[in-house]
Amino acid sequence: MTAAIEMVDVIDEPQVIEGRSPFALALRRLRKDKVAMISLAVIVLIVLMAIFAPVFAAVTGHPPNEQYRDIGLTPDGLPRGPNGTFWLGTDDLGRDILVRIAYGARISLLVGVIATVITVVIGVVLGLAAGFLGGITDTLLARLIDVVLSVPFLLVAIALVSVTGPSLTVTVLVIGCFSWASVARIVRGQVLSLREREFVEAARSLGAGDSRIMFVDILPNVIAPVIVYTTLLIPVVIVTQATLSFLGLGLPPPTADWGGMISESQNYYTTAWWFILFPGLALLITTLAFNLFGDGVRDAFDPRADRT
Amino acid sequence: MNEVLLKVDDVRKEFPTSSKEVVQAVAGVSLEVRKGETLGLVGETGCGKSSLARCMAHLYDVTSGSVWFEGRDITKLSRKAMRPLRRDVQVIFQDPYGSLNPRRRVGSIIGDPFSIHNIASGNERKKKVQELMELVGLNPEHYNRFPAEFSGGQRQRIGVARALALRPKLVICDEPVSALDVSIQAQIINLLSDLQQEFDLTYVFISHDLSVVRHVSDRIAVMYLGKIVELAPTGELFGQTRHPYTRALLSALPVADPDTADSREQIILGGDIPSATNPPAGCRFHTRCPKARLDCAAEEPVLEPVLDDRPEHRTACFYPLTVGEDLSTAVPDLRAS
Amino acid sequence: MAMFLIRRLGHGILVLWLISIAVFALFFVAPSNVAQTLAGRQATPETIALIKHRLGLDLPVWKQYLDFLGNAVRGNLGYDYYHQVPVTHIIGQALPITVSLALGAAVLWLALGIFNGVISATHPRSLADRGLTLFSLFFYSFPSFLLGLLLLYFLYFRLTLSGFSWFPAGGYSPITGGIGPWFQHLLLPWVALALLLAATYTRLTRGSMLDVLGEDYIRTARSKGIRESRVVVRHGLRSALTPVVTQFGIDLGQLIGGVVVIETVFSLPGLGQTAVVAINQQDLPVIIGIVLFASAAVVVANLLVDIAYAVLDPRVRLH
Numbered sequence: 001m002t003a004a005i006e007m008v009d010v011i012d013e014p015q016v017i018e019g020r021s022p023f024a025l026a027l028r029r030l031r032k033d034k035v036a037m038i039s040l041a042v043i044v045l046i047v048l049m050a051i052f053a054p055v056f057a058a059v060t061g062h063p064p065n066e067q068y069r070d071i072g073l074t075p076d077g078l079p080r081g082p083n084g085t086f087w088l089g090t091d092d093l094g095r096d097i098l099v100r101i102a103y104g105a106r107i108s109l110l111v112g113v114i115a116t117v118i119t120v121v122i123g124v125v126l127g128l129a130a131g132f133l134g135g136i137t138d139t140l141l142a143r144l145i146d147v148v149l150s151v152p153f154l155l156v157a158i159a160l161v162s163v164t165g166p167s168l169t170v171t172v173l174v175i176g177c178f179s180w181a182s183v184a185r186i187v188r189g190q191v192l193s194l195r196e197r198e199f200v201e202a203a204r205s206l207g208a209g210d211s212r213i214m215f216v217d218i219l220p221n222v223i224a225p226v227i228v229y230t231t232l233l234i235p236v237v238i239v240t241q242a243t244l245s246f247l248g249l250g251l252p253p254p255t256a257d258w259g260g261m262i263s264e265s266q267n268y269y270t271t272a273w274w275f276i277l278f279p280g281l282a283l284l285i286t287t288l289a290f291n292l293f294g295d296g297v298r299d300a301f302d303p304r305a306d307r308t
Numbered sequence: 309m310n311e312v313l314l315k316v317d318d319v320r321k322e323f324p325t326s327s328k329e330v331v332q333a334v335a336g337v338s339l340e341v342r343k344g345e346t347l348g349l350v351g352e353t354g355c356g357k358s359s360l361a362r363c364m365a366h367l368y369d370v371t372s373g374s375v376w377f378e379g380r381d382i383t384k385l386s387r388k389a390m391r392p393l394r395r396d397v398q399v400i401f402q403d404p405y406g407s408l409n410p411r412r413r414v415g416s417i418i419g420d421p422f423s424i425h426n427i428a429s430g431n432e433r434k435k436k437v438q439e440l441m442e443l444v445g446l447n448p449e450h451y452n453r454f455p456a457e458f459s460g461g462q463r464q465r466i467g468v469a470r471a472l473a474l475r476p477k478l479v480i481c482d483e484p485v486s487a488l489d490v491s492i493q494a495q496i497i498n499l500l501s502d503l504q505q506e507f508d509l510t511y512v513f514i515s516h517d518l519s520v521v522r523h524v525s526d527r528i529a530v531m532y533l534g535k536i537v538e539l540a541p542t543g544e545l546f547g548q549t550r551h552p553y554t555r556a557l558l559s560a561l562p563v564a565d566p567d568t569a570d571s572r573e574q575i576i577l578g579g580d581i582p583s584a585t586n587p588p589a590g591c592r593f594h595t596r597c598p599k600a601r602l603d604c605a606a607e608e609p610v611l612e613p614v615l616d617d618r619p620e621h622r623t624a625c626f627y628p629l630t631v632g633e634d635l636s637t638a639v640p641d642l643r644a645s
Numbered sequence: 646m647a648m649f650l651i652r653r654l655g656h657g658i659l660v661l662w663l664i665s666i667a668v669f670a671l672f673f674v675a676p677s678n679v680a681q682t683l684a685g686r687q688a689t690p691e692t693i694a695l696i697k698h699r700l701g702l703d704l705p706v707w708k709q710y711l712d713f714l715g716n717a718v719r720g721n722l723g724y725d726y727y728h729q730v731p732v733t734h735i736i737g738q739a740l741p742i743t744v745s746l747a748l749g750a751a752v753l754w755l756a757l758g759i760f761n762g763v764i765s766a767t768h769p770r771s772l773a774d775r776g777l778t779l780f781s782l783f784f785y786s787f788p789s790f791l792l793g794l795l796l797l798y799f800l801y802f803r804l805t806l807s808g809f810s811w812f813p814a815g816g817y818s819p820i821t822g823g824i825g826p827w828f829q830h831l832l833l834p835w836v837a838l839a840l841l842l843a844a845t846y847t848r849l850t851r852g853s854m855l856d857v858l859g860e861d862y863i864r865t866a867r868s869k870g871i872r873e874s875r876v877v878v879r880h881g882l883r884s885a886l887t888p889v890v891t892q893f894g895i896d897l898g899q900l901i902g903g904v905v906v907i908e909t910v911f912s913l914p915g916l917g918q919t920a921v922v923a924i925n926q927q928d929l930p931v932i933i934g935i936v937l938f939a940s941a942a943v944v945v946a947n948l949l950v951d952i953a954y955a956v957l958d959p960r961v962r963l964h
Contacts, residue, residue, distance in 0.1 A: 021413075021454060022411065022454075143659070143660070143663065146656075146660050147660050147663045147664055147667065149943075150660055150661075150664060150940050150943040150944050150947070151664055151667075151668075151936070151940055151943075152899070152901065152902020152903070152936060152939035152940060152943070153902065153903075154902055154903060154905045154906070154917075155902045155905060155917070155920050155935065155936055155939060156668070156671075156936060158905070158920075158921060158924055159671075159920075159924050159932055159936070160671065162924050162925065163671075197406060198401055198403055198406035198407040199406065199407055199408055199409040199410075201367060201401070201407075202399070202401055202407045202408075202467075202470075203409075203420065204367060205365055205367055205394065205398065205399045206394060206398075206420055206421050206424055206470070207390070207391045207392075207394030207395070207421075207424050207425060208420070208424050209387075209391075212424065216412075217409050217412070220409070220411035220412060221409070221410070221411050223411075235786060239786075239788045239789075242788055242790075243788060243789065243790060243906055246788075246790045246906070247905075247906070247909065247921070259788075259790075262790065262791060262794070263790075266794065269794065269797070269798050269802065270802055273798070276794060276795075276798070280791045280794075280795070283788055283791065284786060284787060284788070284791065287786040287787075287788070288782070288783065288786040290786075291782055291785060291786045292782060295782065
């Protein structure tokens with residue numbers, strides 16, 4: 001139905017930025033950030049390494065868990081350093097470190113991404129509910145968040161994993177069960193101030209229910225800090241998983257995993273520097289890349305952070 | 309006379325504060341809104357008009373009293389029961405910057421009523437939204453833009469489009485032009501009145517600016533500190549002002565002709581607006597009223613026709629003004645006689 | 646103010662109580678064969694049952710919990726399963742080590758972090774600033790166990806090989822045995838912890854200083870002709886340090902449980918390592934005792950931070 005009324009003249013008042021969503025703007029800023037882009041490239045390389053781990057095994061001819069006691073170890077039974085056959089050397093059981101690093105990337109990335117995603121989803125939903133619904137829901141959830149944040153994570157994680165036995169699922173669950181609280185707390189804080197805004201009142205006046213307002217109106221306003229937090233959470237999760245693994249609570253042997261490899265290398269650091277160095281480097285580079293990228297993401301969403 | 313669309317029946321709205329005190333935002337208001345009219349609601353900041361508006365739209369729960377819409381008491385309705393009624397009662401908010409979600413696209417914002425009430429989706433919704441945009445004077449191709457990309461006046465148009473999406477019966481306009489530049493105000497007011505004619509809308513038009521309210525309203529209610537002090541058809545309010553407060557408001561209006569301006573009485577009210585947590589006893593205006601007498605401090609006046617006024621014209625005052633009375637020379641006298 | 650304190654205190658106690666329930670419940674879900682281990686391989690079922698009874702393990706869980714709670718509020722955290730040593734004693738022995746570690750590292754990381762942060766903030770975008778930022782980020786990304794091991798490798802192993810046995814391979818020497826050895830054994834762990842944590846403080850100080858240095862009152866101070874170094878330290882740093890103090894309180898509280906890795910790598914028998922050993926042995930009272938103690942540390946630290954905030958900012962008290 002076209003309007004039969006007279007068109008009111010619309011004086012063209014000065015426009016603000018043309019047609020760009022805040023995300024598009026952030027993306028543009030991110031693309032210009034050289035450090036962030038280089039880190040992203042490194043991350044992509046690591047992901048590729050993880051995906052194509054079997055290629056590493058094929059090219060070198062050494063499967064990750066295969067022990068080469070004859071050619072891989074010295075006559076004294078010690079690991080061999082980097083040479084023509086084993087480009088990054090062997091570990092204490094004569095296994096190819098290069099191939100194990102490639103396979104180890106799978107574990108780190110898998111846990112890093114999955115645990116982070118679970119954490120963030122739970123944290124956002126609970127944070128939204130606590131902040132928006134208020135009342136008894138908020139009281140209960142806020143207390144829960146306090147409890148979770150007060151508990152010494154590493155100690156309890158160790159205890160839990162030692163009780164249930166190490167496995168990928170357990171590691172992911174344990175990390176997820178503790179990390180969601182920080183996300184929830186941040187989201188809750190944001191929601192508390194957002195819910196007084198007039199557009200929330202407007203949504204109510206239109207007849208919108210609680211869930212709709214939470215997910216359609218409030219969520220887009222908290223998503224930016226959530227994204228930043230997520231990218232910065234991934235490296236923390238990766239290091240946590242490696243730490244658990246180092247303490248003997250990672251995956252059961254013989255699975256290749258960076259933390260576990262470093263743990264195994266402890267007894268050999270005087271005799272086989274490559275055993276600790278290469279997995280260590282892999283872990284360090286991965287974490288550094290994610291951290292630098294995360295920093296870039298944060299700056300992209302909030303350029304004020306990089307002041308002069 | 310048209311049927312009554314919305315009836316406010318002795319509504320009170322109180323807000324608790326951090327100390328033991330209570331803010332009496334709305335302190336017993338009764339009025340009616342008739343189908344097809346524009347009822348103006350005017351008063352200074354803090355007089356409770358916004359709170360009253362929200363009570364009318366059931367965005368606040370009233371502390372006591374009732375609001376009847378088309379014969380139903382909406383204050384008793386649960387949120388769920390209220391939902392279908394929300395299609396009939398809509399609100400246009402004051403702040404064009406705050407009332408639109410900055411992170412959502414305009415098309416989505418205007419389309420909200422359609423999705424909330426499951427009326428249209430997908431392309432059909434888009435079409436309806438674009439029709440609405442054209443209706444209020446926006447370019448339908450800006451469907452995917454964000455509110456930040458529009459000026460204040462345009463954003464208010466977006467708010468209007470959103471309110472009108474489901475062809476409501478009653479639209480409560482809470483200071484719709486107060487945040488806009490004067491040159492834009494006229495455009496929006498014209499838009500609102502065109503739309504009223506087109507769609508047979510009923511408006512409650514709230515503002516602190518009496519000159520704006522005069523332009524659009526059929527009847528006007530003047531509010532002070534949570535109570536209605538005078539309620540009359542527009543012409544009578546200006547021509548036969550009864551309440552001293554109304555007269556004071558009128559005297560502050562700018563007048564184009566400098567000669568007439570000089571000869572007009574200037575009524576400057578003394579003192580500040582009293583606190584809403586501890587309103588004055590008796591008539592709430594007596595502390596600033598040029599004509600106050602002792603009994604004004606003792607008893608609250610009732611809103612009813614005074615002197616020889618028609619039933620349409622009601623005033624809450626023990627000493628209402630006569631036509632031609634010069635208030636600028638009046639002196640309050642609160643001594644016992 | 647008093648109301649505020651009481652409320653926060655009550656809140657803290659509530660949290661601790663909830664943690665005690667959660668921890669207790671969690672550990673009792675676990676299959677435990679402590680009695681079996683204690684009794685030895687050849688033990689008869691009767692002996693095992695007797696040991697179970699002695700340890701109170703045959704009582705229903707809720708009864709065990711109530712007994713535990715009753716004792717705990719009186720300061721008795723139970724006895725370890727294997728040697729019947731009071732848990733409080735075990736904690737008391739391990740605590741000084743963890744505290745020495747934490748406090749020594751704290752001095753280092755605060756000094757390092759704040760100093761670097763100030764330098765960065767006063768020379769923004771310079772080479773020093775960029776360098777320090779990268780340096781901070783580098784160590785922030787370092788897994789703690791890796792840093793510990795590398796420090797051991799380079800500063801213990803390689804150095805000792807070259808003839809400088811400055812650092813030991815690990816272990817702890819109590820301060821009563823002489824400050825020298827105490828210091829020597831703790832230096833590497835301190836450095837490891839400090840490098841890891843200084844990064845956060847550098848960035849925090851930098852950001853906070855940048856905010857403060859842009860304020861009007863700083864401009865006033867400068868225009869009065871006050872020496873720049875004085876402006877920065879006396880006027881700027883004082884206000885900029887508030888978020889740093891907050892963060893410090895939180896970190897210190899969490900450190901009790903967080904030093905597990907460093908203690909393990911450097912063989913320091915502090916709370917962390919004791920807990921890990923207890924976990925391996927399923928020595929429940931010790932585990933629960935240490936976890937509760939560490940949680941209490943966090944709660945107390947948060948409380949102190951809240952109090953500090955309330956003292957500094959009166960608006961907070963009105964809530």
